[in-house]
Amino acid sequence: MSESLEPISVALKFGFLAVLYLFLMWIVRSAWKDLRRARDGGAGALIADEPGHLAAPQADATAMHSAADDVLADPIGGGEPRLVVEHAAGHPAGIAYDLSDGVTLGRGDVEIRLEDPFASGRHARIERQGSMLVVEDLGSTNGTFLNEEPLRGIQPLHHGDRIRIGDSEFSYLQD
Amino acid sequence: MSARNRELLGLIPASLLVTAGFAAVFIERGSLSQDQLSEASLTYGAIFLGLCVAAHVFLRIALPHADPYLFPLVAVLACFGLVMIYRIDDTLARQQAQWFVVGLILFAATIVFLRDYRKLEQYRYLIAAGSLVLLCMPRLPLIGAQVNGAYLGIRIPGVMVFQPTEFAKLGIVVFLASYLRDTRQVLVVGARRVLGVTLPPLKHFGPLLVIWGMAMLLLVVIRDLGSSLMFFGAFLALLYVATNRLSFVLIGLVLFGIGGWYLSTTVPHVIDRVDVWMDPLNPQRYQVEGFQIANSLFAQADGGLFGRGFGGALLRTPFDSPLLPAAETDLIYALIVNEVGLVGAVAVLATYLLFVQRGFKIALLARDSFSTLLAAGLSAVFALQVFVIVGGVTNVIPLTGVTLPFISYGGSSILANFVLLALLLLVSDKARRPEERARGALR
Numbered sequence: 001m002s003e004s005l006e007p008i009s010v011a012l013k014f015g016f017l018a019v020l021y022l023f024l025m026w027i028v029r030s031a032w033k034d035l036r037r038a039r040d041g042g043a044g045a046l047i048a049d050e051p052g053h054l055a056a057p058q059a060d061a062t063a064m065h066s067a068a069d070d071v072l073a074d075p076i077g078g079g080e081p082r083l084v085v086e087h088a089a090g091h092p093a094g095i096a097y098d099l100s101d102g103v104t105l106g107r108g109d110v111e112i113r114l115e116d117p118f119a120s121g122r123h124a125r126i127e128r129q130g131s132m133l134v135v136e137d138l139g140s141t142n143g144t145f146l147n148e149e150p151l152r153g154i155q156p157l158h159h160g161d162r163i164r165i166g167d168s169e170f171s172y173l174q175d
Numbered sequence: 176m177s178a179r180n181r182e183l184l185g186l187i188p189a190s191l192l193v194t195a196g197f198a199a200v201f202i203e204r205g206s207l208s209q210d211q212l213s214e215a216s217l218t219y220g221a222i223f224l225g226l227c228v229a230a231h232v233f234l235r236i237a238l239p240h241a242d243p244y245l246f247p248l249v250a251v252l253a254c255f256g257l258v259m260i261y262r263i264d265d266t267l268a269r270q271q272a273q274w275f276v277v278g279l280i281l282f283a284a285t286i287v288f289l290r291d292y293r294k295l296e297q298y299r300y301l302i303a304a305g306s307l308v309l310l311c312m313p314r315l316p317l318i319g320a321q322v323n324g325a326y327l328g329i330r331i332p333g334v335m336v337f338q339p340t341e342f343a344k345l346g347i348v349v350f351l352a353s354y355l356r357d358t359r360q361v362l363v364v365g366a367r368r369v370l371g372v373t374l375p376p377l378k379h380f381g382p383l384l385v386i387w388g389m390a391m392l393l394l395v396v397i398r399d400l401g402s403s404l405m406f407f408g409a410f411l412a413l414l415y416v417a418t419n420r421l422s423f424v425l426i427g428l429v430l431f432g433i434g435g436w437y438l439s440t441t442v443p444h445v446i447d448r449v450d451v452w453m454d455p456l457n458p459q460r461y462q463v464e465g466f467q468i469a470n471s472l473f474a475q476a477d478g479g480l481f482g483r484g485f486g487g488a489l490l491r492t493p494f495d496s497p498l499l500p501a502a503e504t505d506l507i508y509a510l511i512v513n514e515v516g517l518v519g520a521v522a523v524l525a526t527y528l529l530f531v532q533r534g535f536k537i538a539l540l541a542r543d544s545f546s547t548l549l550a551a552g553l554s555a556v557f558a559l560q561v562f563v564i565v566g567g568v569t570n571v572i573p574l575t576g577v578t579l580p581f582i583s584y585g586g587s588s589i590l591a592n593f594v595l596l597a598l599l600l601l602v603s604d605k606a607r608r609p610e611e612r613a614r615g616a617l618r
Contacts, residue, residue: 012199013484016192017515020522023188023251027244027529034536149543152357 081133081157081174083112083126088168090115096173102127104138105165118142118166126157126172133157133172142166178243178607179235185247186227189254194220196258196485203262203486223254230279237286238604242537245603248530249581249596255523256582259510262486263503267584274586278593285597292601293545299353306346307389309339311396340402341578341591344556345598347406351386351413352548359417359544386410387427391434398444400435401563401575405556407431412555413548416538445573452573467500471509471568474499475520482516503584505576508568523582524565531558534599540606550602553595 082096083103090113097103097112104110108121120140126133136154137144144151145164161172198216227250234241253275261268289295295302312329328336390407394400411427414420439449447464454460455468474488488510490498502510512520534554541547560577567574578588 009199009202009484012195012202013481013515016195016199016485017481017518017522019188019191019195020251020519023185023247024522024525024529026185027248030244031529031532031536147543149356149545 084171084173086169086171088114099126099133114165114168116166116168123165135163179239181243182246183231185244186231186250189227189247189250190220190224192251193223193254193257199485200258200262203484226279233283238600240607241600241604242533245530245533245596245599248526251526252581258485259507260503260584263490267503271584274589278589281590282593282597285594286601289601292598295349296353296545299350302346303350306343309343310393312339314396338585338587341587344405345591345594348409348552348556351410352545352552355413355417356544356548362418387430394434394438398442399575400445400573401567401577405559405563408559409552409556413552416551417548448573452570455570468570468574470499471506472570474509475512478513478516480516481518482514485514488513504578506568507579507583508565527561537599537603537606541602542606546602546606550599553599557595
């Protein structure tokens with residue numbers, strides 16, 4: 001190594017480290033801002049990364065842990081379990097169906113009739129199983145969606161869950 | 176500042192680091208005059224910046240809402256890798272740079288062809304079976320490659336030794352995310368409390384035992400504690416995210432402990448590794464299997480606080496035998512500590528930590544369970560891989576042959592980790608799209 005270049009070599013090394021640390025601090029700062037925002041504005045504010053975007057409130061029934069927890073705590077809350085129409089052709093929005101005896105949804109001769117081209121004759125069934133209510137797809141052509149995820153097998157229902165069949169959408173409430 | 180502009184800004188330090196790193200290596204070699212020096216290292220920096228900017232422009236078009244920090248973090252890691260490997264061997268560095276380009280192409284292809292990554296769910300059993308076959312292939316005659324007693328490579332003549340664990344980790348995470356999305360609720364619903372411990376119902380305990388059995392089988396088949404720990408750890412992390420039951424994780428850890436203990440007392444190659452780990456500086460072992468880990472520890476101690484500078488580490492003894500074996504793959508972390516010292520090594524670890532932090536944040540933002548589980552699983556497996564190799568090199572756990580993601584020399588590692596990055600960015604873009612957020616707000 002030529003002697004004249006040694007100071008440059010040392011300078012390069014420290015320059016390298018300095019740039020690296022500045023870069024890392026820049027990213028940490030953004031993570032820190034996220035945390036601060038979350039503390040000030042509730043968990044929902046975690047979503048807002050850049051200013052100007054709207055922060056979603058934390059009313060998400062699909063949030064992974066809340067779903068798992070209220071199952072063990074108290075399967076059916078104080079109120080009666082019911083299915084509320086969000087929007088469905090032939091059903092006024094906001095009306096609620098009682099679920100205590102179980103219901104079938106579909107286009108055919110069932111408890112809740114759907115005027116929906118995407119619904120099958122007997123599309124899905126909600127019924128009581130032990131202390132809780134479960135929803136099951138009855139082999140429909142176009143599938144049932146629980147919180148916008150394709151329903152497979154029997155799934156327990158939780159307060160605030162959304163069930164969608166074709167263009168018809170319902171909420172499950174039990175408060 | 177928009178997400179994509181931040182990303183572009185973040186690429187500037189990465190290319191500065193490449194320039195500085197290469198310049199320092201050139202100076203240390205003393206092979207170039209000052210004019211050539213700045214020219215050559217600036218060229219390397221410019222090529223690197225060009226590649227990154229190309230990938231950035233692609234992201235700007237394809238995934239405008241994806242997390243802005245992941246790609247610059249990866250660029251910094253890759254730049255560390257290139258400088259270190261160049262410092263070991265020019266030819267290897269050229270190959271690594273070629274793999275980097277192929278990796279970026281694969282990265283773009285993943286984003287284009289897996290735009291709707293949720294269709295991966297439909298192929299989950301195929302993916303799981305494929306990953307297991309990949310993992311077992313190194314045991315096949317002719318194509319299998321045994322390295323230091325572990326079966327981790329598949330020889331593709333003339334091209335490379337392919338490391339199936341790198342790709343299998345992605346497949347297994349995809350499978351587990353999709354499987355647990357379906358079963359997580361039944362796992363919790365049927366749970367009983369026995370002696371204060373929540374136990375999953377027996378019917379659903381079965382599949383979990385099967386996965387544990389698979390991890391144990393992998394230990395026997397590929398004889399590598401590190402990769403097995405990586406897979407099983409990712410499984411436990413996903414199980415915890417899916418069910419929020421610490422007891423499941425504890426049960427899994429106990430089961431893994433039992434299996435690991437049994438193997439570390441029966442499989443000769445694992446016994447050796449554990450012995451070396453317990454007593455790395457034993458003079459009797461130093462000549463044989465203790466050589467690698469002992470020299471790795473010496474190299475790290477030699478680095479001190481600020482290191483010997485790029486190109487300053489001694490790689491070969493005066494008799495021209497390698498002083499730091501496998502310096503470009505397994506032990507590259509030891510070389511980094513030697514050359515940039517504790518301060519630089521901490522920065523590397525912080526880079527990994529921030530990468531994983533961004534990954535978990537993506538998991539938090541994702542609006543459906545499969546995306547959450549996928550992002551959490553990918554971050555967990557990435558973090559565990561770093562832990563397994565850095566832990567091995569620093570003698571926290573027995574040393575095993577896993578690569579340091581984005582830094583180590585190796586085609587399969589670079590390619591697989593670019594696919595991992597692509598998947599994380601896909602999940603992130605979907606979660607942060609404004610219309611998705613608005614949907615969330617209405618709920």
